[in-house]
Amino acid sequence: MDKTVITYGTFDMFHIGHLNLLRRLKAMGDRVIVAVSTDEFNQRKGKKTLIPYDQRAAIVGAIDCVDLVIPEESWEQKLRDVKEHDVDVFAIGNDWQGKFDFLEDLCEVVYLPRTKDISTTDLKRSLKRFLSIPQEDLSKAFEVLELLRRDLE
Ligand code: C2G
Secondary structure, eight states: OOOEEEEEEOOOSOOHHHHHHHHHHHHHOSEEEEEEEOHHHHHHHTOOOSSOHHHHHHHHHHSTTOOEEEEEOOSTHHHHHHHHTTOSEEEEEGGGTTTTGGGGGTSEEEEEOOOTTOOHHHHHHHHHHHHTSOHHHHHHHHHHHHHHHHHHO
């Protein structure tokens, strides 16, 4: 009997923390369903996203350990999804520890350790810092790097 695992998330600026989580889900079962937060729902979550829903859903759907992508449009849909998709395990990062224990009557609830030192927030901050460097300073830095690379050849 196939074991179905479900998770929910924004998956903005897809990174290794997201991939690690999805791979762990695949290791826990046979079928992985990912509910990707819509842009409207992210607004309700108070979360600003850079990448629109259709692209975030397409990227998650292209990951080989993901079998089905559905939209996450509300907090309440988890109960319906678990029943509708005959889910055996609900899993999510432990930044949500305890928040979804109400699902325990319907399926196993697992909170997984987050991947350290990576988050969409940090990526956005680094990108902002990088883009605030004056263009001429960047050009000079790249010239120096090129000279160093040649010296090392
Ligand atoms: N994650 C992780 N390690 C990181 C970053 C994220 O394991 N370094 C996990 C999160 O714990 C979550 C998933 O990747 O399980 C997606 O993270 P987000 O896109 O930030 O999801 P979030 O906005 O927390 O949405 O109803 C639940 C919410 O929709 C979860």
